Amino acid sequence: MTVATCNEFVALTNPHLPRLFRIGMRLTHQPSESQDLVQEALSKAWANWHRFEQSGSVGAWLSRILVNTFISRHRHQRVVDTTAVRPDILTHLYDPNRLDEAAAPEGSWHSNHFSDEVLEALAELPPQYREVVELVDVRGLAYKEAADEIGCPLGTVMSRLHRARKLLREQLSDYATNYGLGMAA
Secondary structure (H helix, E strand, O other): OOHHHHHHHHHHHHHHHHHHHHHHHHHHOOHHHHHHHHHHHHHHHHHOHHHOOOOOOHHHHHHHHHHHHHHHHHHHHHHHHHHHHOOHHHHHHOOHHHHHHHOOOOOOOOHHHOOHHHHHHHHHOOHHHHHHHHHHHHOOOOHHHHHHHHOOOHHHHHHHHHHHHHHHHHHHHHHHHHOOOOOOO
16 A cells, blocks of 8 residues: 555544444453554554545444454454363364364464364265355355355355355254353353
């Protein structure tokens, strides 16, 4: 991006920083956490500045990014906390002999890394849904890359992935609850 774009971003976002910090404080209750949250939200806003519609409200857009960032962090922290309390989950979900590979997410994932319950749920998916899950969730392809590989529109990939994840969620809900990963009431 150009210097002019950078200057525009700074000029349009700076007036909203105090408000973003206040929102962050309401969410985190810690000044340092609020500052980190605002910084992460601004980083995401900068990365997606080309998507911002000039006719929209910068403050509302930044606030939404901040709240979504907080929600993502909270969800991630719940998983981290759960696995810290229940270290047996990792050995149950993944082959203990391959946990070193699991620690390196850039490595490729193959079906032998998943528990039998997860493999069974994947096998029960209709073929077109399973293919999309394997491309996006297992191999880590972007939606567009998966669409190109399958040879179908992007919307079809998104739709199939949504339906596949919904089916997997239904099939694995009891399994996840048994290991402390169920939805909070």
